[in-house]
Amino acid sequence: MGKVRRFEVTAAGDFASVLSVLTDHLNLRVLSLDEVERTWLDTPSGHLNASGSTLEFRRLPSDAAPTLTWSKVGGVVVHDPCVSTTPPVTAAALPASAAFARLADLVGDAVFVPGPTVNSQIAVLASLDDEEKTTARVVLDRSESIDGVALPMVLELLPLRGYESECSALEKSLKRSVALAAMEKTTKELAEESFDKTESEESLSPSLVPTMSAASAWRMVFRDLSDSMTQSFSGVLSGLDPEDLHAFRVAVRRLRTILQDGADVVDSESRDRFRLDYHWLGDITTPTRDADVHLVEFPVLASTLPEEHRHQLDSFTELLRQHRADCHQQMVAELRSIRRAEFGTAWMAFLEDDDVWTDCGELSDQPVMPIILSRIERARRQLVKDGRKITKKSPPISLHELRKEGKRLRYLLECFAPLFDQDALHEILAPLKDLQDILGEFQDAEVQATALLALASELELTDDRSVLPTMVGVIEQLRARGADARAAFAKSFGGFDDRKVKRAFDRLEPRKKSGKNSSRKKK
């Protein structure tokens, strides 16, 4: 057995999506896939650690007997069912087998004390040759402490004796397909660290400051947004809570905005590539998000109808559910596709590669503050200019475009928020959010009415046409909501296109405290 090669999976994605890359893209075969609670045991004086081995008590969520696994570097010595449902306290409580008898000899009379406990998803996979013989093993381990602290996802590559070249080839393929960063620590060590981590350590995480270079600030914002995407990704795949997809899409849209406004700061080639990729990522999640909105909104709309008509909408609600399930299934397939995996890997590599962020644009080394302020001002002017052009006769597309411009401005303000004077920022965001709400209400009503009309036409093709008149009532309500929103636009836009708000933009850069404030005190 050669040396175990251990990596942190840095790609944005959940356990299932990384696993699907390993199986679908790299053709690895799953040997086992478990969700387990693991507790590491050792003697108080660390006999096992000193001998380079670990003892792991595993409890499955099912009624299956717990197991005890004694491992040495890179391989399992023995793995047996445990007699007791609790971890053994002494060697006498070890399973009766020749191997555990050796372990008993090793620890003597010492007692076992439990170390950290984690809940893990663990997949063991095999790379096979043309004889279907295993040439290397891969262990994918996603663990969190019992307090719910997520540990880095760990991928271990276990070479098999006599198959070193095959293992090296697999390592290269893995690095091409999954964003990996070499790491020394085992999951056990990570779990131990997690327990020791103090809040003060967490507060040391860097944040945006006005004097930092534009490239550093953009990179930091990208990292934060990537983290947000990662956090919601498993929820997006499970599809249980629509808020996860919403949060994911917001992060994607923000990334697109920051990329769009990253000219001369971000490497132009990367910027072009990832703008396309994130555009695609946004697009593939749109049908499911729309379906989520229909499912949430439709009962609300239906509740306003006369009670005797409501039950007629049951078949349509079922159609919406089915449509949503179809959309979600399609989206999950796309999110687990090779394209998504390669894009995710390239994105993480882009964020981690210091070279890509050195002299990457004309303005990359300049302080971030004047650059972000000028981009915000440009976005503000564009929004004001186009908003003033909107009349009662403007087509819906003009309001839709205005909404996108509003989002762009809002995202620039929010993503770089720590740089700004917080009072001024609040004075801008409040009317901007009002405007966004009105534009959103208008557009949602338009989109929903169109989509419901399309879905209703599906029902028309079936035998169940009794619901159609009621559906028309719902769609009319949506149209009315859209009209109300449109009528409220002028007032809402006026609230934003206001001198007070303009002055707040001028105050976004925080004043230096040592200046006027101190002189005022002296007076």
Next chain:
Amino acid sequence: MKILATYNIKGGVGKTATAVNLAHVAAAQGNRVLVWDLDPQGAATFYFRVKPKVKGGGRAIVRGSIELGDAIKATDFDNLDLVPADFSYRHLDLWLDDAKKPLVRLRRALRQVADEYDYVFLDCPPSISLTSESVFRAADALLVPTIPTTLSLRTYEQLDRFVEENPDMVRELKVLGFFSMVDRHKRLQRRFMNELRTAHPEILDATIPNSTDIERMGIHREPIGSYGKGSRAARSYDTLWNEIQARL
């Protein structure tokens, strides 16, 4: 490190199945186990799905120009490694004949990995030859699967006589015979077994049944303990291994 050779002058008696399945049982108990497939037919190698080729050639191991460790391949099972067969092993007798001190060649090669393994199983080709004599010198015990038929019993007697007549060659070698491919429904087999046990009380109590579960090893290409855990045939190897350990 204990070296156990599955051996019989006669072919088709279950030598390879014995080596593969006992090695798997021993490894599953946490022992570090190596199987060396010395049979050019490479059946043990086939069962473990390993390609039948020795890096550097089988002859280089015998000559000592490459280390045995360099030829070792991990199997799909924890603690269980294999030195694969190589078709050139058909010349093993000739290579040994050319070498100085041929009888110690295998033992010398195995000494290189003595610290790495608890048990080594040598899966030997049938016949009595220089190769088998070299195996006798290297091994601590011969595991001799014997089908309870006239011809098999005859070859067992031949082996027993050979060991008795060549004490210098075999030294401390233990001969552990056991009945293999046993069909308990056949009265004749039961009679042969009784007769041979009376003549050779050292024959082990454990028997391996004639079972399609064992024949399926060729389909699954893995030890029976992997695909047929808990089956009667698999349990028979557990029992056999326990008895062998007690005799070593």
